[in-house]
Amino acid sequence: MAANPITVGFDLDMTLIDSRPGIKAAYEEIAARTGVFIDAELAITRLGPPLERELANWFPAERIAEVGDLYRSIYPQVAVPPTPALPGAHEAVAAVRRLGGRAVVVTAKHEPNAKLHLSHLGIEPDAVVGWLWAEAKAEALREYGAAVYVGDHTGDVRGARAAGAVSVAVATGPCDAEELRAAGADVVLPDLTAFPAWLERYVVAASGEVSASADLA
Structure with a gap:
């Protein structure tokens, strides 16, 4: 780890x-x-x-x-039975785990129903927090120490920025890539299939920054 x-x-x-x-x-x-x-x-x-x-x-x-x-x-x-996982969803969560990290779902959805969706699809995050929208999502993101927040809506971008997290946006929802960038997303991906490779690059870069700081101390 x-x-x-x-x-x-x-x-x-x-x-x-x-x-x-x-x-x-x-x-x-x-x-x-x-x-x-x-x-x-x-x-x-x-x-x-x-x-x-x-x-x-x-x-x-x-x-x-x-x-x-x-x-x-x-x-x-x-609503739960006909709802599929989006491409790359399982792999995105697995990528966080592979790097020794934690995956936390933060959603505006009724929390019990959010958990039912995840259980039905076999997606197993470390925690699920519901009833939070836009900037209010920062409450849970800060509580869990999230460095990155991934979402599809401009409200998710605002939540990430309010928490001081890197905003990674995926253009799989109602907001297109241009709208997500205009809202302040740090990274815009076409979908979650591109997320594992991005996360690996991000972690390597972050580790490099830590090492450089340590050398200067």
């Missing part, structure tokens, strides 16, 4: 998992149960922010808490 093992944070939706099929099915079920129209195809193009922000487009404020509870209750049966 490395003398100073790295901790890497990962977002969940559209970073580690392609949650569009499952979330689409969940919205369609909510629409069927409530009789309220939801454009599920549109909703899944803007994943990232907390559920309640999307529900506000379809329900009056006084119903959002009730519908949110309904959504979360049906989610394990409706």
Whole structure:
């Protein structure tokens, strides 16, 4: 194990998992149960922010808490089974472990449902923290000492920067590479398949900086 093992944070939706099929099915079920129209195809193009922000487009404020509870209750049966891992997800977590590090998932999703997704797909991070969005993600990233945070949304970039972590963005979600760079991402990758090679280069470079500092002391 490395003398100073790295901790890497990962977002969940559209970073580690392609949650569009499952979330689409969940919205369609909510629409069927409530009789309220939801454009599920549109909703899944803007994943990232907390559920309640999307529900506000379809329900009056006084119903959002009730519908949110309904959504979360049906989610394990409706949304988890059809949701696949994104390419490179397993390998990205394995790359952190191979370097002696820790992988922590920090997501805006309801934490129990986030854990169900990971368990269903056989992705085993060292910790999972839910209910955190954008800058609030910095709370968990700082708590676990994350040096790097990987996400697909500009909100993830803001969370990484608020935590003082390197922001690695993957263009697999609603934000394209140009938008992620404009938000301040330090690194933009097409997807997670490119992450293990980047991480190895990053750790080698970081080790070199530590050695150089030690020589100068």
